Amino acid sequence: MRLPVRIALLLILFFCADLCFSYVQKELRPQTALQERDIPNALHPLVKQNAELLQTAALKKGITVVITEGFRSIEEQNELYRQGRSKKGNIVTYAKGGESYHNYGLAIDFALQKKDGSLIWDMTYDGNQNGRPDWLEVVSIAKTLGFDWGGDWRNFKDYPHLQMIPG
Structure with missing residues (x-):
């Protein structure tokens, strides 16, 4: 050669x-x-602020976003991890305590609230009737605020999950 x-x-x-x-x-x-990172006991201030900005921006589009979960202790995470394994129910997480962004105050989960007050996790619902699913409108807003969406993950899709690592 x-x-x-x-x-x-x-x-x-x-x-x-x-x-x-x-x-x-x-x-x-x-x-x-x-x-x-150190283990905190609440949402990171920037994550909390951006979650509130997300709710405000969505509301301007006629979408009510409810934060259903924020900071989660390691014990709570381990309990959730047992679900569908050693405890009854469906598997809802693959992260053990210390492996979830929730344990570090860097993640939130959300749902949509209908006009009757009920919460839904329907990704096709178009409550503001603009021809776009409300869920994807919320995700789009969240991404502009610096959140990563669990729906973009390759393996386990976690559609209500938003997370970020503040700079």
Whole structure:
């Protein structure tokens, strides 16, 4: 093999290795970021503020958003993790205590409130009748506020879940 071909192959190999390393770093960053944080006892102030901004912005579009869950202790997370495993019910989480953004005050769960006061988790509901599902309108607002949506996850879809790591 000629020298330029070998150099080209080495460069391609290094490029591919760098891409793989970058991908692994990106995938592992959230868990590493959580492990480096102290365990709080409430929502992070920025998460709380952005949750309120989300509710206000949605209300301007005729959508009432109810935050159904925020900070969750490690004990509460472990109890939730047991559901569908050692406890009756459906599996609702794959995160044990200390593995959920809720345990660090960095996540909220939400529902929509209909005019009759009932809460729904219907992703097709169009209560403001503008031709777009209210759920996806809320998600769109949340993303502009810096939240990541659990509905974008590849493996376990958690549609009511929003999370962020404040800078």
